[in-house]
Each structure stands twice: as structure tokens, then as C-alpha cells.
Amino acid sequence: MKPGLLIVVSGPAGVGKGSIMKRVRELSSEVILSVSATTRKPRPGEVDGVNYFFKTRDEFEEMIAQNSLIEWVEYCGNYYGTPKDFVCSELEKGHNVILEIDVEGSLNIRELFPDAVLCFILPPTYAELEKRLRERKTEDETTIARRLSRAREEFEYISRYDYIVLNDTIEEASQEFLCIVQAEKMRTTRNQELINSFRNI
Amino acid sequence: MKPGLLIVVSGPAGVGKGSIMKRVRELSSEVILSVSATTRKPRPGEVDGVNYFFKTRDEFEEMIAQNSLIEWVEYCGNYYGTPKDFVCSELEKGHNVILEIDVEGSLNIRELFPDAVLCFILPPTYAELEKRLRERKTEDETTIARRLSRAREEFEYISRYDYIVLNDTIEEASQEFLCIVQAEKMRTTRNQELINSFRNI
Numbered sequence: 230m231k232p233g234l235l236i237v238v239s240g241p242a243g244v245g246k247g248s249i250m251k252r253v254r255e256l257s258s259e260v261i262l263s264v265s266a267t268t269r270k271p272r273p274g275e276v277d278g279v280n281y282f283f284k285t286r287d288e289f290e291e292m293i294a295q296n297s298l299i300e301w302v303e304y305c306g307n308y309y310g311t312p313k314d315f316v317c318s319e320l321e322k323g324h325n326v327i328l329e330i331d332v333e334g335s336l337n338i339r340e341l342f343p344d345a346v347l348c349f350i351l352p353p354t355y356a357e358l359e360k361r362l363r364e365r366k367t368e369d370e371t372t373i374a375r376r377l378s379r380a381r382e383e384f385e386y387i388s389r390y391d392y393i394v395l396n397d398t399i400e401e402a403s404q405e406f407l408c409i410v411q412a413e414k415m416r417t418t419r420n421q422e423l424i425n426s427f428r429n430i
Numbered sequence: 431m432k433p434g435l436l437i438v439v440s441g442p443a444g445v446g447k448g449s450i451m452k453r454v455r456e457l458s459s460e461v462i463l464s465v466s467a468t469t470r471k472p473r474p475g476e477v478d479g480v481n482y483f484f485k486t487r488d489e490f491e492e493m494i495a496q497n498s499l500i501e502w503v504e505y506c507g508n509y510y511g512t513p514k515d516f517v518c519s520e521l522e523k524g525h526n527v528i529l530e531i532d533v534e535g536s537l538n539i540r541e542l543f544p545d546a547v548l549c550f551i552l553p554p555t556y557a558e559l560e561k562r563l564r565e566r567k568t569e570d571e572t573t574i575a576r577r578l579s580r581a582r583e584e585f586e587y588i589s590r591y592d593y594i595v596l597n598d599t600i601e602e603a604s605q606e607f608l609c610i611v612q613a614e615k616m617r618t619t620r621n622q623e624l625i626n627s628f629r630n631i
Contacts, residue, residue, distance in 0.1 A: 351624070355631050384628040392616045393624065405616060412613035415593045415606060423552070423594065427585040430556050 231422070234325040234413055235316070235342050236260070237335045238406075240350030241380030243362030245396045246329055249350065252403035253327075260325045260410060263316050266292060269307035272367055282312070300330065300337040305375060309334070325410055332386040339389070346413050348406065349390040353397050355380075432623070435526040435614055436517070436543050437461070438536045438591075439607075441551030442581030444563030446597045447530055450551065453604040454528075461526045461611060464517050467493060470508035473568055483513070501531065501538040506576060510535070526611060533587040540590070547614050549607065550591040554598050556581075 240246050250262055266282040268289050277283045284292070289308045292298050301310030311328055319326045328338065338345050352358040358380060362373050387393065392409050396402040413419070441447050451463055467483040469490050478484045485493070490509045493499055502511030512529055520527045529539065539546050553559040559581060563574050588594065593610050597603040614620070 349618070351628060355628065381631060384625075384631070387625045387628065388618055388622075390618050392613065393618055393621050394616060395624075405612060408609040408612045409616065411606060411609045412593065415595060415610065417550070417589055417591050417594055420594050421589075423596075424585075424588045427552065427556065427588065430582060430585070 230321070230323050231419075233320045233323050234410060234419075235320060235338070235345040236325060236327045236410060236413075237338050237345055237347045238327055238329045238350065239332055239335050239348070239383070239386075239390070240396075241352070241358055241383055242376040243358055243365060243380075244350050244352050245361065245399060245402070246350055248399045249394075249396060249402050249406060250327060250329060252399050253406055256403055257407050257410075260327055260407075261319060263311060263319075263326050263328045265309055265311055265329070266298070266301075267307060267309045269305075269309070284308075299341060300334040302331050302334050304331060305372070305379075325414075332383045332389075335386070336389060344419070346392070346409065347390040348392045348394055348409060349387050350394045350396050350402070351387075353395060431522070431524050432620075434521045434524050435611060435620075436521060436539070436546040437526060437528045437611060437614075438539050438546055438548045439528055439530045439551060440533055440536050440549070440584070440587075440591070441597075442553070442559055442584055443577040444559055444566060444581075445551050445553050446562065446600060446603070447551055449600045450595075450597060450603050450607060451528065451530060453600050454607055457604055458608050458611075461528055461608075462520060464512060464520075464527050464529045466510055466512055466530070467499070467502075468508060468510045470506075470510070485509075500542060501535040503532050503535050505532060506573070506580075526615075533584045533590075536587070537590060545620070547593070547610065548591040549593045549595055549610060550588050551595045551597050551603065552588075554596060 238246055253260060254262060264278065264282060266284050266289060268284055268286050271283055292310065293301060297313055298310040299313045299316060301308060309331065311330065316326055335347055339347065359377060362376060394402050394405050439447055454461060455463060465479065465483060467485050467490060469485055469487050472484055494502060498514055499511040500514045500517060502509060510532065512531065517527055536548055540548065560578060563577060595603050595606050
């Protein structure tokens with residue numbers, strides 16, 4: 230069984246990661262989204278075990294202590310982390326797993342999974358990011374300012390990523406993202422068994 | 431102006447490179463096919479300046495002497511080569527240029543153009559390749575045997591390529607090929623200007 234791809238998706242708050250990932254899953258059954266654990270409060274409509282595993286700080290700290298997270302970060306006062314069991318068992322089944330995580334989390338993934346594919350989602354312009362963040366209406370002005378300042382910090386990490394997806398429209402960005410997944414599966418380095426089958430004729 | 435991608439396509443005779451490239455150009459105006467020079471005789475329907483620049487041996491050797499070819503090889507008694515002017519001027523215009531060339535030619539390209547994307551087209555199985563070669567009915571048995579023996583030599587080069595496209599159907603292989611082109615254009619290493627525009631906010 231050929232293992233699945235581990236695909237990391239990052240990008241500033243408000244860039245549209247959630248909308249792209251939703252559309253990607255509608256377009257393709259070949260990718261699944263890892264469910265993160267977090268201590269942040271659910272937004273309206275978010276479901277425990279689907280959008281996130283919502284945890285108390287005590288519960289989250291117990292997961293850290295038990296080493297049952299691939300990576301975790303504390304960001305804007307909340308913990309976010311990736312449960313290890315889920316990701317590893319899905320990859321072994323040959324499923325392509327998407328992790329939507331923070332820039333620091335991505336670098337941890339790169340160390341643990343050198344074959345992971347790292348994608349950074351960018352808005353068409355910085356002004357557009359600010360606009361989208363305000364239109365979301367889920368954060369107050371202080372939080373928006375903090376997220377924008379954080380976005381500028383995150384841009385410093387872009388060159389550590391493999392691909393940049395420009396989110397002009399959700400539809401185009403989703404299709405471009407799926408192209409990356411398809412192309413990566415065709416990489417020579419991921420098809421050694423196939424190559425061997427032709428070299429041993 | 432962002433330079434275009436140089437995309438190299440190789441694969442054994444009979445694998446369907448020509449059909450895939452024809453379909454790729456129907457599906458997308460974003461790629462153009464480089465026209466090679468050759469001393470081999472035109473097949474029925476092939477047009478000078480479209481499929482190949484058909485040259486005499488004397489003419490071809492003059493091009494070699496004048497250093498006006500990016501790469502050239504002698505294969506099954508004929509010369510094949512890539513005119514330098516055409517490729518370089520198209521890349522500068524931002525066009526993505528496909529070179530359909532031999533395994534040795536590909537390695538020369540890699541040295542001259544380190545950013546080139548190398549794709550190897552494989553048949554679903556070796557038996558299928560043999561079948562396709564016979565069905566083409568353009569070569570006699572001796573030539574077919576020579577081409578199959580050559581195919582086995584070419585398989586030794588696969589791991590030098592970036593991607594493997596499995597030609598199960600022309601339609602799927604063409605779409606997969608275009609995905610590779612699209613994904614490569616999103617590579618972080620090819621978008622330094624974009625990254626800088628976000629880092630200098």
C-alpha cells in the first residue's frame with residue numbers, strides 16, 4: 230500500500246483557508262481534513278469532532294503531557310494541536326491528509342514528515358486580507374489588528390513552503406490546490422515501486 | 431515579466447507522447463510545443479516547421495557547427511535537436527515551452543536549465559507498450575525490436591526525472607500533465623517577487 234500524502238495548509242487568518250478546504254472536499258474524495266484539537270471557543274455552526282475537537286485547557290495540557298499530538302502551538306491565548314493517531318493511521322491507509330496549521334506548526338511537521346507538502350495560501354493583496362477579515366464579523370477591532378500584525382509575521386515564513394496558492398476566488402484556488410496534490414502524487418521520488426517494475430523487465 | 435516554464439517530456443517510442451501533446455495543446459493555450467529539427471523522413475501528414483524542421487544531414491551538421499542547438503542526439507540513424515533561438519525567446523516572453531526529447535537530451539537540458547521540469551511518460555505496462563508500437567504500423571519488425579530494446583535502456587533514466595505520467599488514457603494523462611504545469615507555476619521558488627511584495631508591507 231502506497232502511503233498517502235501529508236499536505237500542510239497555512240495562511241493568515243481571513244485568507245479563506247476554511248472555505249477553500251470545504252470546497253476541496255466537495256470537489257475530491259481523495260483528500261481528507263485532519264481534525265485539530267483546540268481550546269478556542271466554537272464559532273456559530275462549528276461542531277465538536279468535525280471542525281475541531283474542542284478541549285478545556287486541562288484536557289489539552291494532558292494531551293501534551295501524553296505526547297499524543299504531532300505538533301501544538303499557543304496562539305492568541307488558545308492552544309491548537311494535531312492528534313497523532315488520526316493522521317498516522319489515515320496516511321497508512323493511503324489517504325491524503327490535509328493539516329490546516331500555523332507557520333511554526335508547519336516547520337515541526339516538516340521535521341517529523343520530510344515528505345510532507347507545504348502550501349501557503351495568500352490573498353491577492355494585503356488590503357484584500359484586511360477587507361476579508363472585517364467582513365467575517367467574528368472578531369472585534371483589537372483581535373483584527375492582532376491578526377493582521379500576526380499575518381505580517383507569518384509572511385516571513387513563506388519561503389519555507391513548497392507552494393503558494395493565491396486565493397483570488399475560492400473555486401480557482403480549490404482547483405489549484407487539488408492540482409498540487411495530483412502533481413505531487415506523480416513525483417518520481419514517490420513512485421519508486423512503479424519505476425522498479427519497469428527496470429526489472 | 432516572469433519567465434515561462436521549460437518542460438521536458440520523454441518516454442519510450444509508442445507510449446503516446448505525440449497524442450498527449452496534441453491533446454494538451456487543445457486543452458490549454460498556456461503551453462507551446464518546441465519544434466525540433468531532425469534528419470528523419472516525415473511520416474504521412476507531418477508538416478515541416480510544425481511537427482519538425484526537416485533537415486538534410488549536411489544542414490543539421492551545419493547547425494551543430496554553428497552552436498545553434500540547445501541539445502542534439504543521433505538516434506536510430508537520425509539526428510534530432512532543439513533550436514536554441516526559438517526556446518529562449520519564448521521563455522523570455524513568459525510562455526511555457528514543452529520539449530519532447532530523448533533521455534540523454536533531457537539530461538543536457540537539466541544542466542543548461544536547472545529550473546526545467548522533467549516529465550517521463552510511462553505506459554500502464556511493458557506489454558501495453560509493445561502492443562501500441564505494433565498498432566502504429568509505421569515501423570517494421572526490426573525497428574520495433576530496436577525501439578523496445580531502446581525503451582528498456584530509457585527506463586534506467588526515469589529517476590532523473592521530476593514526474594512520471596502514466597498514460598492509461600490520453601485524456602487523463604493530458605490533464606495530469608497540465609496539473610504538473612499548473613502546480614510547478616505555484617512553486618515558492620518560482621514566485622520570489624510575489625513573496626517580496628508581501629514581506630515589504
